Amino acid sequence: MSGPVMNNITNKVKMILVAGLLTLMAACNPAPDGSVSANGEPPLAGAKIGGSFTLTNQDGGKTSDTQFKGKYRIMYFGYSYCPDVCPVDLANIMLGLKQAEKENPALSDKIQPIFISVDPGRDTPAVLKQYVAAFHPRLIGLTGTPEEIAAVAKKYLIIYDVRKDEGSSEYLVDHSRQAYLFGPEGEPLALLPFDGTPRQVADDINRWVR
Template sequence: MSGPVMNNLSNIAKIILSAGLLTLMVACNPAPDGSVATDSEPPLAGAKIGGTFTLTNQDGGRTSDQQFKGKYRIMYFGYSYCPDVCPVDLANIMLGLKQAEKENPALIEKIQPIFISVDPGRDTPAVLKQYVPAFHPRLIGLTGSPEEIAEVAKKYLIIYDIRNDEGSSEYLVDHSRQAYLFGPDGEPLALLSFDGTPQQVAGEINRWVR
């Protein structure tokens, strides 16, 4: 890993730690369970996570964060070519969302699930259009230029590194694993435990979505 990349990852890691988050760089390997909040205030309340973005959706159109204003958002960063971690995480999170929606059908109108790729070179709109429906019918897949993805990843405290030193099309992407729950104004509320059961994910969703 090059010096500039290491310096950038180090700086972002310091920001994450200062926000009180636990993150793990992975090359699609398992990570420990996330903790479930027990306080009455959302655990990420006041954290400087998130911000504006405009990216390309799975239909080839442009999607802005402003289009989700008034809705809670579940956001997960990963990539479709991930051999194991990303699909397992997404499946768990989306099963939890489906469980929460089954328990409270009103949530269907309140929550928007979003998947943002950290592999824009391979995750074209056409690839995401095939990928995201496998997890949830309302899951939106977003990609963009490398510069756009780098900008949004920085705002959402996502660390990633594309391991493609030799220019091969077969490569892994090291990335931090976070499943965020944001409020209707884009404010960070909580981390969803992708390593927990779908029922645990549903419980966390039901706890903070009003």
């Protein structure tokens, strides 16, 4: 999504997003630089973000959060038809993950990257299969019914809104941008710097993954 697209997010969505972020900030109590809390815990420690889900993966099967128990999870919400933001964010995140894995091969067995679509109408398993393969060989793409995606997005504080011009069959999906790092029990740890460099992403991964 380009800048003008993000500027067209409805006032209602903006208000919900701001409220969610304020709740998140109050819960995690980050340090002034946002990198670590005052007591040395991850910045999102204790935040009420995340939860259970069962969605459809890129192979057409079912994938549940319980399947990732014991693994760290990198989670990003977006959609394959996103013209610019999503592919750039995913490229940065996955390049950072690859860099961290190159420096520490053991991370390959500890981290599961996950992409969840906020556009279930177009992001079928077949579409996601081709899309996620372009970023990382282990990136899982998940989709589902509109109701399933809405439920998961709410748990992960992701706001999205379909923007469709009158008389057109084409549409864009405005959505909040978050790259979460969750721990082995599904606990929120940190926000990865998706808009930074792959080096910065790798550094944050190395910082929190044990």
